Amino acid sequence: MxxxxxxxxxxxxxxxxxxxxxxCVEFGTVRSLSANVNFQHADSLSQLIRKHPDISIGCxxxxxxxxxxxxxxxxPTLLDEHGQFFYRKFRxxxxxxxxxxxxxxxxxxxxxxxxxxxxGKAFSHLDFHMGLHKLPFLYGVFxxxxxxxxxxxxxxxxxxxxMEHRFxxxxxxIFLSERPIRIPRYFIQLWQWRKALRRHLATTDHWVGITYLxxxxxxxxxxxxxxxxxxxxxSMSSWxxxxx
Numbered sequence: 395m396x397x398x399x400x401x402x403x404x405x406x407x408x409x410x411x412x413x414x415x416x417x418c419v420e421f422g423t424v425r426s427l428s429a430n431v432n433f434q435h436a437d438s439l440s441q442l443i444r445k446h447p448d449i450s451i452g453c454x455x456x457x458x459x460x461x462x463x464x465x466x467x468x469x470p471t472l473l474d475e476h477g478q479f480f481y482r483k484f485r486x487x488x489x490x491x492x493x494x495x496x497x498x499x500x501x502x503x504x505x506x507x508x509x510x511x512x513x514g515k516a517f518s519h520l521d522f523h524m525g526l527h528k529l530p531f532l533y534g535v536f537x538x539x540x541x542x543x544x545x546x547x548x549x550x551x552x553x554x555x556x557m558e559h560r561f562x563x564x565x566x567x568i569f570l571s572e573r574p575i576r577i578p579r580y581f582i583q584l585w586q587w588r589k590a591l592r593r594h595l596a597t598t599d600h601w602v603g604i605t606y607l608x609x610x611x612x613x614x615x616x617x618x619x620x621x622x623x624x625x626x627x628x629s630m631s632s633w634x635x636x637x638x
Contacts, residue, residue, distance in 0.1 A: 398623070399598065401549075403454060403521075405429040406436025419446055428454035428521050428549075431508045432463050439512040451513035452549075455502050455539070456523040458484045463504040469497040488532060499535060506543045521549035533586055540595055550597035552587040553580075556605045558618040562625045569605060602626065 402415040402424045412435050418424035419442065429436045429451060443449060459481050462469050466477045471487075471494045474480055480487055487493050510517050520540050521527075527536035528551060540548050556565025570576045590597050604618050 399426055400424050401426040401428060401452070403428045405439065405454075406431060406433045407459075408433075409435050412436070412438065416442060419449060426450040426452065426518070428452035428519075429509060429512070430454050430456050430460070430523065431505050431512065432456055432460050436512065443513060443516050447516070449516060450518035451509065451516040452519040452521055453506050453509035453517070453543075453545075454521055454523055455505055455527070455536070457498055457501055458523050458526060462501050463508055464501050469501050471497055472501060485526060485529065488526075488529060495535060499539065502535070502539045503542065506539065506545075510543075517545060519547035519549065520545060525551060528583065528586065533589075537590060537593055537595065540590075541593060546594075547596045548590060549601070550587050550590070550599070551583045551601050552599070553583070553601040553603065555603045557602050557622040557625045558604045559621075559625075565605060 400423055402418060404411045405415050405427045406412055407430045415424060415427055419427070426449065429439055431439075431453065439451065443451065456479075457472055458479050461478055462472060466473055471492060472479060474483075484493075488498075506520070520536075520543060522536060527533055536548075540546075554562070554566055555569050556562050559565035570580055587597065602622065604613050604622060607613050
């Protein structure tokens with residue numbers, strides 16, 4: 395049995411992004427979304443759920459862009475002189491040990507609790523802004539937060555690309571071979587996927603995508619998406635397709 399989950403990231407990030415996701419929900423294509431609750435535009439989430447009580451809501455954990463949920467004095471190492479997250483500098487600061495893990499955990503849990511307050515029973519999963527939870531040591535923090543949240547579901551990143559191709563598995567292998575970093579990264583993400591399962595966290599079997607999605611002309615087409623759906627292996631129990 396196969397399940398298709400179309401998930402829209404970034405609800406609350408800007409009014410325009412929120413409106414676009416709401417339109418997709420109204421149309422019936424998107425039944426799951428992930429909210430950046432550290433932005434005030436996410437506060438309309440409760441209204442959306444009242445209109446569509448069957449929708450699934452995730453917390454898009456975000457210590458990267460915008461301002462924190464917690465007061466600045468509680469998370470000083472996460473913030474610049476303007477009281478904002480470090481954005482593009484987050485990766486470097488985390489890897490160099492300049493961010494205190496206790497502060498990071500506290501902010502992430504605060505975002506989880508705000509999502510729970512807004513979404514109620516619709517709260518269904520956790521994921522992470524820009525996929526940065528895959529960084530060394532940060533993935534462990536992410537799994538801790540996921541366990542403490544009690545939600546039990548996270549986004550998986552064991553990915554397949556090239557699914558729009560006539561020979562998708564060959565195209566996926568070529569994609570991995572094009573850059574030396576991709577093969578070890580793929581196996582690291584496989585290890586992370588298995589680590590989540592060992593902690594009894596439910597996750598999708600694969601993240602699937604079109605090769606170089608959006609990077610080259612004519613990749614975002616109905617034909618490519620149709621081929622991708624047709625090529626999904628029947629042995630997989632669940633799949634995740636992202637709407638960015």
